[in-house]
Amino acid sequence: MKSSRAVVIGGGVIGACCALYLRREGWNVTILDRSRFGSACSHGNCGYVCPSHVLPLAEPGAAWGAFRALFKSNSPFYIRPRLDWKLATWLLRFAKRCNSTDMLQAAEGIAALLHLSMREFDALKSTGLECEWDSTGLLFVYASKHEFHAYAKTNDLLRERFKTPAQRIERDALLAQEPTLNPRVAGAWLYDSDAQLRPEALMRSLRAMLEEKGVDIVENVTVESFSKSETRATAVKAGTRSFDADAFVLATGAWSPHFESELGLRLPIQPGKGYSLTYPRPAQVPTRPMIFHERRVACSPFRTGFRLGSTMEFSGYDDSLNQRRIQILTDAAREYLAAPLEATIEEKWFGWRPMTYDSLPIIGPSSRLPNVFVAAGHSMLGVTLAPATGHLIADLVSNRKPAIDPRPYSPQRFS
Numbered sequence: 001m002k003s004s005r006a007v008v009i010g011g012g013v014i015g016a017c018c019a020l021y022l023r024r025e026g027w028n029v030t031i032l033d034r035s036r037f038g039s040a041c042s043h044g045n046c047g048y049v050c051p052s053h054v055l056p057l058a059e060p061g062a063a064w065g066a067f068r069a070l071f072k073s074n075s076p077f078y079i080r081p082r083l084d085w086k087l088a089t090w091l092l093r094f095a096k097r098c099n100s101t102d103m104l105q106a107a108e109g110i111a112a113l114l115h116l117s118m119r120e121f122d123a124l125k126s127t128g129l130e131c132e133w134d135s136t137g138l139l140f141v142y143a144s145k146h147e148f149h150a151y152a153k154t155n156d157l158l159r160e161r162f163k164t165p166a167q168r169i170e171r172d173a174l175l176a177q178e179p180t181l182n183p184r185v186a187g188a189w190l191y192d193s194d195a196q197l198r199p200e201a202l203m204r205s206l207r208a209m210l211e212e213k214g215v216d217i218v219e220n221v222t223v224e225s226f227s228k229s230e231t232r233a234t235a236v237k238a239g240t241r242s243f244d245a246d247a248f249v250l251a252t253g254a255w256s257p258h259f260e261s262e263l264g265l266r267l268p269i270q271p272g273k274g275y276s277l278t279y280p281r282p283a284q285v286p287t288r289p290m291i292f293h294e295r296r297v298a299c300s301p302f303r304t305g306f307r308l309g310s311t312m313e314f315s316g317y318d319d320s321l322n323q324r325r326i327q328i329l330t331d332a333a334r335e336y337l338a339a340p341l342e343a344t345i346e347e348k349w350f351g352w353r354p355m356t357y358d359s360l361p362i363i364g365p366s367s368r369l370p371n372v373f374v375a376a377g378h379s380m381l382g383v384t385l386a387p388a389t390g391h392l393i394a395d396l397v398s399n400r401k402p403a404i405d406p407r408p409y410s411p412q413r414f415s
Contacts, residue, residue, distance in 0.1 A: 005030070005244065006022050007247075008029060011036075011037035012040055012251065013042040013383055014386050015251035016031070016206040018251055021393065021394035023210070030216040033217070038204075038207065041253055041274075044350075046309040047132075047196050047198055048138060048194065048196055048289060049196065054114060054158065055103060058094050060099055060100055076296035076328060077312050077313075078313045090268055097357065102358070106360055106408075109360050112408070113388040113389070116388035120390075134289070137194050139190050140166070140188055142187055143184065143335065145186040164193060167192065169190055178287060178290075180338055196289040197383070198304065225237050225262060232370070233371055248372045248373065250374045250375065252376060253354040254355075262369075265366055265374065265411045267376065269377045271352035271355070275311050278346045282342050286337075297329055297333070319350075354379065356377040361375070361381075361385060363409035375393050388403075
């Protein structure tokens with residue numbers, strides 16, 4: 001591969017890991033980003049690395065629950081009313097998959113990537129990755145006794161089928177461990193296999209590793225099309241510039257559907273808008289990252305700060321900050337935490353998660369241009385699955401036996 005060149009389109013965590021693993025295989029790599037490296041969905045998320053999140057969003061009852069949530073003013077789920085045939089089709093296909101058979105099939109594919117990613121994170125940390133890694137686990141905190149007890153059924157499934165058990169923590173024991181929680185909480189489930197990192201620190205460290213290995217990072221260039229010779233791509237065009245390569249990786253997250261026609265693929269990815277608020281690290285802070293389960297709000301106590309995040313808004317590529325969605329985050333913190341939030345907000349942020357209706361990422365070659373590979377559609381698990389995706393893409397591009405079976409993630413599954 002000494003003379004072979006690869007262009008990775010997209011400078012988020014997926015693109016960065018694809019570039020890193022390709023460079024390790026000997027490819028000369030250039031990353032192109034439409035903005036700044038690491039500035040989009042990889043910037044302000046909650047930084048969870050979570051093997052516990054093996055089940056897809058499309059599970060029995062999820063479609064009905066989402067429909068009911070539309071009529072609640074404080075719902076974490078929101079669809080902006082509009083005529084959008086692609087979104088309507090996506091939602092119908094999502095609803096069709098809300099059954100046990102499809103749920104478990106998707107979960108098997110997610111599990112394989114999760115196991116590979118955890119191994120790769122260990123290897124990356126051993127080679128100098130610095131990202132405020134915190135391996136104290138992830139707490140699913142419940143305000144409702146009914147919901148707390150009902151989760152036992154899901155935990156039984158995760159323990160028996162996927163070897164991912166949680167520790168059940170009753171209210172008094174939970175408050176002894178986490179005195180910053182509201183005394184009215186009902187209990188929690190602790191997944192001690194989960195971890196947390198600070199996304200901004202992760203992207204800074206990945207950039208340093210890439211540049212040290214000679215990867216070129218070109219920012220503020222928008223790829224518009226591919227140059228082709230018969231059935232292969234030869235270059236990408238970005239304004240007046242052209243970037244030649246032998247292989248290309250499309251890691252553009254929620255923007256990936258814009259390349260469907262050129263690649264001869266259906267890429268049913270919807271931008272699922274998530275929000276976060278970042279604060280200075282408070283004097284009183286939880287010892288572990290938490291998900292306030294009924295509100296679907298995440299709490300990230302970083303070493304150098306504190307973040308609240310989540311909600312799911314389907315509003316297309318709207319780039320405004322919806323203050324009503326921001327309010328959901330602060331309301332959840334007041335409900336679950338005893339200590340008041342810091343008055344100073346360092347950053348209000350949103351990002352478009354690349355949501356597939358089956359919750360599986362899209363990893364594999366184009367039908368029309370087989371030297372163009374897609375690495376997108378990681379839904380809410382981009383940070384978690386990035387090292388596994390980079391490893392798998394490097395295997396496929398280099399025509400080497402893949403570390404895991406790539407068929408569950410094939411773009412051709414939507415044909």
